[in-house]
Amino acid sequence: MALSLPHAHHMTPPVRKENGVASILNGTDTDGLGAAWRFWHRRRYVVAFLAFLGFFNVYALRVNLSVAIVAMTASRNVTLSNGTTITTRDFDWDSKMKGLLLSSFFYGYIVTQIPGGWLAAQVGGKRVFGVGIAVTAFFTLLTPPLTYVSVYLLLAVRVVEGLFEGVTYPCIHALWARWAPPLERSRLATLAFSGSYAGTVVSLPASGYLAEQFGWPYVFYVFGSVGLIWFAIWWSVVKDGPEEDARISPEELKYIQDSLGNTSLKDVVHPWGKFLLSPPVWSIVMAHFSENWGFYTLLTQLPTFMKDTLKFELEKTGVMSALPYLVMAIVLQFAGHLADWLRSSGILTTTQVRKLFNCGAFISQTVFMLLAAFLLTPAGAVTCLTIAVGLGAFAWSGFSVNHLDIAPQHASVLMGLSNTVATLPGMISPVITGYIVQNKVGL
Template sequence: MDRPPENGENPTSGGQPPFWKQRRNLVGLLAFLGFFNVYSLRVNLSVGIVAMTSSTETRASEFDWGPELRGAILSSFFYGYISTQLIGGLLGSKIGGVKLIGYGVLCTAILTILTPAAARYSVYLVIFLRVIEGVFEGVVYPGIHAVWSRWAPPTERTRLGGFAFSGSFVGTVIGYPMCGWLAENYGWPSTFYVPGFVAIIWCTVWLLSITESPTEDKHITKEELEYIVNSIGPIDERQISFSNYPWKDIFTSMPVWSITCAHFCENWGFYTLLTQLPSYMNDVLKFDIGKGSLLSALPYLVMSIILQVTGFFVDWIRKNEILSTTKVRKLCTCGAFVSQTVFMYSAANSTTPTQSIVCLTLAVGLGAFAWAGFSINPLDIAPQYASILLGISNTFATIPGIISPMLAGVIVKHKSAEEWQWVFLISSGIYLLGSVFYGIFASGKRQPWAEIKTEEKTGHDNKTFDMKP
């Protein structure tokens, strides 16, 4: 059974500092806040574009952008984002993820602050800026797995990784109503200025506080450092050279493609609602920007709460060997996808605003279980190449961000409930596809091409980085 190693220790044992003083938890907290900022920088346009193009009793719309043009603007970010996923994975495996993430978010924040001026000059300049923002933000997700490959003990991967990723959803939860409130009270430009400046502050703290590995951290205790190093085990020095990567094995591995397929399917539904939910609330449910933004955030609140519990629960199951890593990853991912299929289909056939909101909230919220499955899976099957695997999967998983807003713009011509029904039905079918593919091909075992021959290494030879078959 693929399970955590027998000689793994409780992270609170061995004279380590208390939970709240452990440096790896500080990394997790700041990574959480980093993803919070990353998603605040994404949802601001989803809310802002409604304020920019809608008229109210007190003001006229400033821009006359139709549904298809709005869809093109919302999807433009992902053209840049898709281009740097694999590059981010490669750079993360070579130089580490801390600086990669910090400078990537910093550049995105600066460009976000410039967006209002660009919008008043030319819509094409807005599209261009969003593409460049995507380029810089594209290195962030692969970069975090490079961080965890050096900082996260195997029995804490789901907890630390899940907690960091949940910042994305909390950022969405707070970002939607915050941007709606800013747009209503201070005008739509504030939806770009405030998240941009907050992100710059975070970048400063992150770059000054976090090191690429625990061995470089001047504030870590000897006990915690020893625990992390022994848990993670030997590091493959060959990864310094790109030519030594097992590219053929990676691209012909079905567990890798199962992660990629699951990531694509989860992101289809996620990005569809991330970019379109405020418009749906406005078009069909007839909510104003403030109320629509608040309700649009509800699914992500549920998702962020579930993900906190799921991370601890999954690591507890693995540590106590109740289920193998393969079974627990499949259970989380496939169970979530089947549930999302049901609730997205139900949302398409709902007849009242309350039914729509409940179904959409559950369809998104239950995706937390999937994130505790496929998103941490690269650290199971090839930890030293995890940033590259996430770069590959996120390259394909970015395609929905490009296609789904544009497809919604093509489908939703008259802002009718019948048109939005098709948007939700497509997402439902894609979730079902992901469940089947991941259930057949996924694995939680370290792959043969990712094994490290410890007898050839000098220094410590603890093998706890490997999941035993």
């Protein structure tokens, strides 16, 4: 498929087929399965929901250290057997070491983006996605005992976790290339991606609670166990393509196949030279990089900012840090459906929707992030950061689905390419922050 963005983006809703079964008329579901809200009757939405839970685990396993590290390095009073009370902490890491620990995940994560997309096209997105999360969950369970041995083992574990989580975003597009009808791409993809923010919403306060009530090791034990349980369900339910799913109805199978045509990915030859010279590809790459810079900075530093600058207690730090991502998860559902509705109704072309949602979100986020820097009160800072993160949902309905618009057969490797560059902020931002913010300044 050509990588010419304008031609690929000016898609119109397919006309109704003569048999009346496979059509996407005005963005409605006419696959013979009844009301659209009964999503559990549609296997493609079952896949999307389980992918949502998968990304929930991806981020729960990723961000738990952001909260746990606060407890791991916090000072506490301990009464010795002789009655003497001393102040101690489990690990005496300075801001530079903490920045390195928080960024180490991304040193592994960046390596497997493009290989993950390629591998998913060869062996199937379901397998790569599931195994990537399962191995990450397993190493999460090993984190506490290895950390007590050496901080460098913790660094190594985080790098390995990054290696296996690095395949998740690219390989999910291999699934959508076979499961998602063109005018349902935004809603299916954003439903799955919103699991990332739901995982952040739950894991940040839950990590704070577990660390406060049971000790920081339980942060890793609980989320590692949940990840392995999810893997067992995913592996038994999800198939790489609709034609492999024994539970799919004949109507839905025909609907998907007629909408997508040939979806075989194994024999696709990826034109790497065209990728690297394509302006549409690089526009996606830069949009992805820009969104992730702000996101990863907040993801790794917001709990510390809440505690050190806004003076929230550890449990409240987790709750308040999660608030922006709760808004993001909610707005993402609205943005995905709105994007598909605008396209299917003919109000805007696909190109116009992607540009409007992406650039509009970026401009709005810039305004509120700048306001947060000047309104350094708890209410003002939390409000501005929440709005800024929430508005990012519209950007995700722009660039994150765009790979499927311009070249669905190559979408997994294109996502790998863009997410490789977009991982750099996760590596750079915590380290830069650790060097810049060495003196804690309260309000």
